[in-house]
Amino acid sequence: MVEIKTSTCRACSAYCPIEVTLEDGRVTRVEGNHNAPLYGGFICPKGRALPAMHRDPRRLTHCLKRQPDGSFIPIGSDQAIDEITAKVSAIIARHGPRAVAGFIGGPSVEQPAGAPLMIAFLRAIKSPMSFSAATFDQPGINIANALHGVWMGGRMRPEDLDVFMLIGGNPIISKQYFGQNPGDQLKALLKNGTRLIVIDPRRTETARKAHVHLQSIPGEDPVIIAGLIHLVIANGWVNREFVDLNAQGLERLEQAVSRFTPDYVAHRAGIDQDDLREAARIIGQAKAGDFGTGTGPSMATRGTLTAYLVACLQTLRGFWARAGQEAIQPHVLLPRVRFKAQPRAPYPAVGFGEKLRVRGLQQSVAGLPAGALAEEILTPGEGQIRALFLHGGAMLTWPQQELTQRALESLDLLVLHDIEMSPTARMAHYVIATKMGFEIPAISMVGEISSLLHPGYGWVEPYAAYQPALVEPPPGADVLDSWQIYYRMARKMGLKLQPSAGKPPIDMEHEPTTDDLYEYLCIGSAVPLSEVKQYPNGHIFDQAREIVAPRDPGCAARLELANPAMMDELAVIRSEDPILRRKTSAEFPFLLIPRRMQNVTNAAYRPPGVLRVPYNPLFMNPGDLKRLGLDNGDVVQIRSRNGAILGVVQEDKGLRAGVVSLTHGFGRNPGEAPDPRKDGANVNALTRVDEDYDPYSGIPRMGALAVAVSPVAAN
Numbered sequence: 001m002v003e004i005k006t007s008t009c010r011a012c013s014a015y016c017p018i019e020v021t022l023e024d025g026r027v028t029r030v031e032g033n034h035n036a037p038l039y040g041g042f043i044c045p046k047g048r049a050l051p052a053m054h055r056d057p058r059r060l061t062h063c064l065k066r067q068p069d070g071s072f073i074p075i076g077s078d079q080a081i082d083e084i085t086a087k088v089s090a091i092i093a094r095h096g097p098r099a100v101a102g103f104i105g106g107p108s109v110e111q112p113a114g115a116p117l118m119i120a121f122l123r124a125i126k127s128p129m130s131f132s133a134a135t136f137d138q139p140g141i142n143i144a145n146a147l148h149g150v151w152m153g154g155r156m157r158p159e160d161l162d163v164f165m166l167i168g169g170n171p172i173i174s175k176q177y178f179g180q181n182p183g184d185q186l187k188a189l190l191k192n193g194t195r196l197i198v199i200d201p202r203r204t205e206t207a208r209k210a211h212v213h214l215q216s217i218p219g220e221d222p223v224i225i226a227g228l229i230h231l232v233i234a235n236g237w238v239n240r241e242f243v244d245l246n247a248q249g250l251e252r253l254e255q256a257v258s259r260f261t262p263d264y265v266a267h268r269a270g271i272d273q274d275d276l277r278e279a280a281r282i283i284g285q286a287k288a289g290d291f292g293t294g295t296g297p298s299m300a301t302r303g304t305l306t307a308y309l310v311a312c313l314q315t316l317r318g319f320w321a322r323a324g325q326e327a328i329q330p331h332v333l334l335p336r337v338r339f340k341a342q343p344r345a346p347y348p349a350v351g352f353g354e355k356l357r358v359r360g361l362q363q364s365v366a367g368l369p370a371g372a373l374a375e376e377i378l379t380p381g382e383g384q385i386r387a388l389f390l391h392g393g394a395m396l397t398w399p400q401q402e403l404t405q406r407a408l409e410s411l412d413l414l415v416l417h418d419i420e421m422s423p424t425a426r427m428a429h430y431v432i433a434t435k436m437g438f439e440i441p442a443i444s445m446v447g448e449i450s451s452l453l454h455p456g457y458g459w460v461e462p463y464a465a466y467q468p469a470l471v472e473p474p475p476g477a478d479v480l481d482s483w484q485i486y487y488r489m490a491r492k493m494g495l496k497l498q499p500s501a502g503k504p505p506i507d508m509e510h511e512p513t514t515d516d517l518y519e520y521l522c523i524g525s526a527v528p529l530s531e532v533k534q535y536p537n538g539h540i541f542d543q544a545r546e547i548v549a550p551r552d553p554g555c556a557a558r559l560e561l562a563n564p565a566m567m568d569e570l571a572v573i574r575s576e577d578p579i580l581r582r583k584t585s586a587e588f589p590f591l592l593i594p595r596r597m598q599n600v601t602n603a604a605y606r607p608p609g610v611l612r613v614p615y616n617p618l619f620m621n622p623g624d625l626k627r628l629g630l631d632n633g634d635v636v637q638i639r640s641r642n643g644a645i646l647g648v649v650q651e652d653k654g655l656r657a658g659v660v661s662l663t664h665g666f667g668r669n670p671g672e673a674p675d676p677r678k679d680g681a682n683v684n685a686l687t688r689v690d691e692d693y694d695p696y697s698g699i700p701r702m703g704a705l706a707v708a709v710s711p712v713a714a715n
Helices: 050-056 075-093 114-124 140-148 182-191 222-236 241-248 248-257 263-270 273-285 295-299 303-317 371-378 403-408 445-453 484-492 516-519 562-575 577-580 622-627
Strands: 002-008 017-023 025-030 063-066 072-075 100-104 129-132 163-167 195-199 210-215 289-293 349-357 363-365 388-391 413-418 430-433 590-594 618-620 635-639 644-651 659-661 705-711
Touching: 002 114, 025 050, 050 222, 063 075, 063 622, 072 075, 075 100, 075 388, 075 413, 075 430, 075 484, 100 273, 100 371, 114 129, 114 210, 114 484, 114 516, 114 644, 129 371, 140 303, 163 273, 163 413, 182 195, 195 273, 210 273, 222 248, 222 263, 222 295, 222 562, 241 303, 248 289, 263 273, 273 303, 273 590, 295 303, 303 562, 618 622, 622 644
Parallel strands: 100 129, 100 388, 163 195, 163 289, 195 210, 388 413, 413 430, 590 659, 618 644
Antiparallel strands: 002 017, 017 025, 063 072, 063 430, 349 363, 590 705, 618 659, 635 644, 635 705
């Protein structure tokens, strides 16, 4: 029997609506849903690969337990949970609750109930050690919001924009900022007259559409933004009416950027001075605009400063929604939020929550610094982490891979959710075989939550979707929803779980279904989940639209244009030697930057055939390849001051000379025979957790990394 059912792709946070062909209960085809709003039937290769993922015979169908010799044997899920619960209870009794930690990574996008129950379990045992990938993926945005303050009316609507500036991002691939059919969204934006400015060392798919592309040296993003601010102020393009009413610190900001002249910025950042002036002119003369930062400037260090200066530039131009305009990103499945045309004053970025025992790091508004998690595990003494629950590919995504390996090996208990025997799974004591996407109900709430953390996620319109699970796990499989282990452990330990503040604890006597938990998580939503369920294609809920309300009469809050720490960091930049900061030299002449791939998200599951080549090429400028005597497909050694890996080169004519580019999330574990043509190369073998790390989020230098590239003789 052949059926076509609607669902949502959860390969990334774009949450594209899809139609799924089922033949006798097996997923055989996935296409974009042309009956869904907003997306226009869009689907990318990741969505089309979902049938291959569901059919892959390597998929885990039973939990696994590690044996003393390093091998794994199947174990029933009930027995696994019994053993894990006993080990956790013993660790807490001996070392205290802080010895138990959790990490939430990208796979939680597919498992919406998993993260809330992991966090609720840690809270129930009184452990503060809840980490997430949020401090690896652009944490500076949230920290900058705290330092600058937040405009409570939100951002301007895309159809009103005269200019959009993107720093170090590529929405056509990443889907950030333009998540619903990004190519068509960009076309519509440009057709409407919006001028696009892109700052990126690569001539990306997005940069090719730009009116101005500043193809800069990696790591110089804050220099360029400071230069744009200088030009906006010097040319009288500050929206004085908006700034006088809503901000403070203009004079000090003007002084701080005064030495970031066009000549200095162009020379230091490796861009054309006329292009810089043109970008400033477009911004300065626009009536409406919006700016976005991507992964590139975040991983190149000083991501917080870059995000802060971008927020200041938006405020200087008054590029925030005004009273009477329709707000973007209204809630549907989360509680309704009222938008107001007024500032929320700056608030603490750090100084609350848990303090870590390493490098003076502590909890910030972006979360506990995951860049210090491996050190926390390895540092002996009171508070040492001895058990870790992990939902993410730590061995391929955490910085300093060798340190990560030592940390995971040292744990008394490592429990991992996975669907394959991944590099991280090979490190675990227990691998919890987890359900795959179409075996779990789909709900768009995750996109709304993501929009609270990053302006590039979620929906401009009040869109929401829910679809039930489409298929059962394979016959005879013993797999779990990721939340079930935390619920069952808590019940065995006599604990109550309360995933959401202000809501009652969940029923600990009768195990809920995943649908029950969705209903719980949506208590108080702007639109009842029961109503969202009536629209199998997803729907735009007009009753959830919001209009930006006028300013409160007594509002005295102001946005901060000159946070002292940010101004001090800007002064350091202006006084330093750029070459010493970049750490390039005759020995390490290239700067390595990250990039995303269309066919895969980070370290996600990659069944055979999903990628044209199974590895992540090292992209290089053709002139650099020629100078090194290299051809496409040659194997090279990529070496930093911290380590070395093997990679396979491929030319990229749009890449700036002296810059190489490599996608994160590939490779094998240290000690396993590397095969760059099969497994790719792990960027994190080249990084160190304590190199140029952000003092707020702890994210180390993971881009703009000085490396050497040299040929490897063929065997």
